[in-house]
Amino acid sequence: MGAGRAHGTPPNRRHPTPVCATLIRSPSGDAQPVPYTLPLLSAHPVTHIANPRAADPARPIGPRERAVLTVEGMTTARDAIRAWEGYAPTPLRRLDGLAAAAGLAALYLKDESTRLGLGSFKALGGAYAVERLVGRRGAEGLTVCCATDGNHGRSVAWGAHRQNCGCVIYVHGTVSPGRCEAIARWGADVRRVLGTYDDSVRAAAEDAVAHGWVVVSDTSYPGYMNIPRDVMQGYTVMADEIVTQIDRPPTHIFVQGGVGGLAAAVTAQTWEAWGTDRPRIVVVEPDRAACLLASARTGRPVMALGALDTVMSGLACGAPSLLAWEVLDEGAHNFLAVPDAPAVEVMRLLASGRYDAPVVAGDSATAGLAGCLLALANPTLRGALGLDRDSRVLALSTEGATDPDVYAELVGRPAASVVAAS
């Protein structure tokens, strides 16, 4: 699965590698395979970078981050999204059983599996950007388009359906039929492009120019900032829900990264809400698509090279979103890269109900929690991340079974049976 969401500008391939590229082939330096001390996950290698540019703990959020995301922007998004039919805050679950087994004081899981009937936090972003676009220029004669590996395109298609505008969604060769059907359900014209995600990005960009359509992408690049900013501002509504649902700030947030839009939205909104009491932000990526970790290592946004072939299809991104990087560069504290296997193990762990009520978590939903559990098993990493028995950790389960067939294949049973057991 997942030929890779080599997110970024259509020019990525046209002007190859304008920036220094880092390929993470294998763990080295501070990355060590370690045996897990608890019977939670098997041993897996983890790559870790402590962000040398992380803001001083005493520094409040500043102009650099507020140039990207603002409280006013979140409030506007929240007011708009609260008015959507079917909107309800998603649950913030307390996983007390798993917390005890893992040696944590508390473990919270934001469960996005029921978000707006679309099954992922992405429902908040693309659809909100389409609504803002229609607010600016009206729906008359408007067609929106984007490339997607699933969740973002579904959100854009749903948003276009709500706003009565045209919608064309481009999917690359390996996007599963289930994900295509979920997009087409909203009346979008779904076009399959032979090749990789890059090829579908290019097709969307070229057709948009040819037909006068508007690209609604979840990633930003030079000259294309406003729409992805709206997408991210939509995500901040989820972070705001967390702030109101939790009794006090956690000590750590483990959040998975694709292009970084989600991680940036969570970082900015929690920084605004909790100021200098904010948690340590740990960004976790697939080790075959770790563009944010590569950027942290290099000190500027760079591409991750490689096939980007990870089971975590929504995280298979080759290039960071430039807007997201503006927030993460100093806002994130640590970057981890993990293999596919622990993410799938965590999908099964959450489905099993072994420690807490079962949760349906899709293939791109568990990297954060997997990173946390792997770090706990590694004394060096545990120390580097400041994890101990007093830690109160928040992880985000960012999607449910957005492709039911893929979910059943990875977990070994259908999502419906997990829901029935919960």
Ligand SMILES: Cc1ncc(COP(=O)(O)O)c(C=O)c1O
């Ligand atoms: C379920 C899920 N989680 C996390 C992400 C990562 O979000 P971002 O690309 O904004 O970093 C994605 C991206 O598509 C996703 O689909």
